[in-house]
Structure formats: structure tokens, C-alpha cells
Amino acid sequence: MFTTNLFYNNGKDIEFNDPRDRYAITGDITDKGAYKATTLRNISLMGPYMHDGRYETLDEVIEFYSHQVKMSPYVNPLMHYAGEGGVQLTPTEKAELKAFIFTLQDEAFLNNPDFSPPAVFPDGSTYQQVAGKYLQN
Numbered sequence: 747m748f749t750t751n752l753f754y755n756n757g758k759d760i761e762f763n764d765p766r767d768r769y770a771i772t773g774d775i776t777d778k779g780a781y782k783a784t785t786l787r788n789i790s791l792m793g794p795y796m797h798d799g800r801y802e803t804l805d806e807v808i809e810f811y812s813h814q815v816k817m818s819p820y821v822n823p824l825m826h827y828a829g830e831g832g833v834q835l836t837p838t839e840k841a842e843l844k845a846f847i848f849t850l851q852d853e854a855f856l857n858n859p860d861f862s863p864p865a866v867f868p869d870g871s872t873y874q875q876v877a878g879k880y881l882q883n
């Protein structure tokens with residue numbers, strides 16, 4: 747599923763007082779600033795990104811992992827280059843990473859009618875009415 751389903755602090759911030767982070771649930775100090783790593787399947791269609799939607803585009807996310815990672819006592823050790831501000835991708839590597847992420851777009855899943863909203867909900871409203879402002883033209 748392109749995720750571990752685990753919780754990590756991926757180095758976005760240096761201050762942690764969010765009542766919605768993993769620490770708020772577990773009380774474990776190592777969970778400060780940690781959030782669930784979402785699946786990368788179809789992630790190219792799922793912006794804005796991160797728990798607070800701070801990045802509008804995948805380019806911004808890749809820029810973050812490349813050059814804007816912030817070191818703190820709570821950053822997960824998997825963020826190996828946190829001390830250097832990120833993995834320092836070249837423009838070519840960023841483009842290749844983005845192209846790879848686009849390969850995780852799952853057309854069969856996206857177009858499977860079994861996962862489509864019903865034409866009419868039990869209360870008579872339609873998906874268009876419920877989700878209208880989120881739908882793209």
C-alpha cells in the first residue's frame with residue numbers, strides 16, 4: 747500500500763504543541779510532532795499535503811524533503827539527512843522522484859465503480875451537493 751501505516755516526525759517543525767499529533771494520543775515523548783505516514787498511492791491527486799495541508803503541490807513536498815527539513819530531538823531517525831536540511835536532491839533527481847510518484851497513480855482503483863460515491867445518498871442528497879466545493883471541474 748506504499749505506506750508503513752506508522753507514525754513519524756518527518757522534520758517539518760521545531761516546536762510541537764499540536765493537540766492532534768501522535769503524542770496527544772500516546773503521551774510518549776518520542777511521538778511529538780509525529781503523524782501517520784499516508785499511502786503514496788494516488789498521492790499526486792491528493793493535495794494539499796501533510797496533516798495541515800501546508801504544501802499545495804508535490805513540488806513543494808519534494809522541495810521540503812530535499813532542502814527544508816528541520817532538525818529537532820524528535821525527528822525520526824529515518825530522516826537520515828535532517829542535520830543537513832534534507833536529502834539535497836538535484837533538479838534532475840527531483841524530477842525523477844516526481845515522475846516515480848506519478849507512477850503510483852492507480853487508474854484501476856480510481857475508475858473502479860465499486861469505490862465511486864452513490865448517485866443519491868439515503869437522505870436524497872447527491873455527491874455533487876455534498877462534495878461540490880471540493881470537486882474539480
Ligand code: HEM
Binds near residue numbers: 781
Ligand atoms: C523522499 C522521500 C519521501 C517522499 C517523496 C515522501 C512523500 C510524502 C508525501 C507526498 C506526504 C504527504 C501525504 C499526505 O498529505 O497525505 C508525506 C507525508 C509524510 N511522510 Fe513522507 N515522504 C518521503 C520520506 C519520508 C520518510 C523517510 C518518512 C519517515 C520518517 C516520512 C514520513 C511521513 C509522514 C509521517 C508524513 C505525514 C506528515 C503529516 O501528516 O504532517 N516520509 N510524505
